[in-house]
Amino acid sequence: MISAERIEEAAYGAMFRAGIEIPEDYETGLREIAKSETGDLSAFVIEAMLENYDAAREDRRAMCADTGLPRWFVKIGNEARLEGGFVELERRLRRATARATHDVPLRPNRVHPLTRRDHNNNVGINAPEVEWSFEPDADWIDITTVHKGGLFGSDYRMLFPADGIDGIKRFFMDTLIAFGKRGLACQPAIVGVGLGGSKDVCMTLGKQAACLRIVGDRNPDPEVAKLEEELKALGNSIGMGAMGFVGSSMVVDCHIEIGDCHTGGMPASVHTFCLASRRAVARIHADGRIETRTDPNWFTPYMRRETVEWREAETV
């Protein structure tokens, strides 16, 4: 039985790490594309950001003051048992969000959309979001928090099968050019692309592809992996770098996630996870041990299954 106290402790700690420590994979990826950055202003911006990550770690302060919309992704082992069940888990995530908002401090970004009322704790109606997934043959739970800015850099479009890869490429560039100018997307970014699914799932898959996969990771489907590489190169060929200055650093990596969709359509979504790509993970084992990491490992073979029955052996 995993205690509710341990869940809150793990979640509270993850909030600090996400807000303060840039994930290693992103920082390494940024350093890598900075090596070939062609523009002086864009290079200056990247140098300043690398210095900023150091300042955040040294001072234990948030790396960016727009601490985004803190949210939760929870993966539950099928054999895990939780004290107080799921209602208690959600309560603990809300408590951790509110406490960490005050203690880090994070910016209380969450307001009522009409009245603009702010509880000053990043908790409110349908906030923070909690998304769920499950894992067979496991007795742990993984709690991932992502702090993602929420204003610029995402778009959705219903494409059609005949539009093909050309259509995807056009839409991808349209989005990066529109939101890349003046750096509204806070690039260089991890760009997530959702392909297929229902409209809402298409958005969800793209968002998760951007936020829950690490730089360097490739989709296990070779066709999809090839498109990831192509889109990454395409984004970096636009001629735009950090802050929309002339340069070459737009895409640190591109991740695509797939969902089967309506036979007549090919919905697509594009999302940018910014220069403050904030994510942190805590695994709580059945014995209460807490392990921390930065790779959510969200898209497991079970998540990407395409058959009626699930047996891991079938996919290996």
Next chain:
Amino acid sequence: MAGSGDGLRKRRLAAPVSDEDLATICCGDIVFLDGVIYTGREGVYRKVVDEGAEPPVDLRRLSNVNFHCSPAAAVQDDGSYRIGAVTATASFRFSRALPAWFAKTGCKVVVGKGGMNPKDYRDTFVPAGAVYLTTVGYGTGALLGRGIREVLAAHWIEELGIAQAMWVLRVENFGPLIVESDLQGNSLFEQQNAAINERIEKLYDGLKTPALRRHGETDDKTEELI
């Protein structure tokens, strides 16, 4: 050959910023501020510009630097304020409020994110003798947070909340910031966009257009959203 920021001109300016200093800065200069600045965005503009309220403090005497920002801050149990990171929010949304704001407060330096539409510089900033400094990244929140030496006040925090209150900050070596517009109304982003736009059309060569268009869709990728 990799680019580098080493060749960019770096300046430290006292805030409030003098007319002499304003006259000598150029697009693309890197600036650090020392002195007093204040934050103001939707909530403050709504009260002062839309509802006609007087600013909570005499801004003409306090500072001429308006930072489009909400800090990541918390009110401590003893009533004091703790600021962690600070970064700017996108400024183009405040275009409508700025003419009245400049007239009422004597603001001459806007620090924000992303700059304004070039028309705003010509119509509002140049007549007011004002310039625009953009934050860097975006998201050098920890570096800018380090530059805050003291919170002098948090006006209207009860009514507007932490994010929208007017924070008055004493800063030191506050930056880096990049000069985006100068007193002549030149815009760094406009210059950079023009260079990028020259190549954009070629990127789409050979890619067929989608079967279903969208309302308002344009093939002119040089158009700005803001």
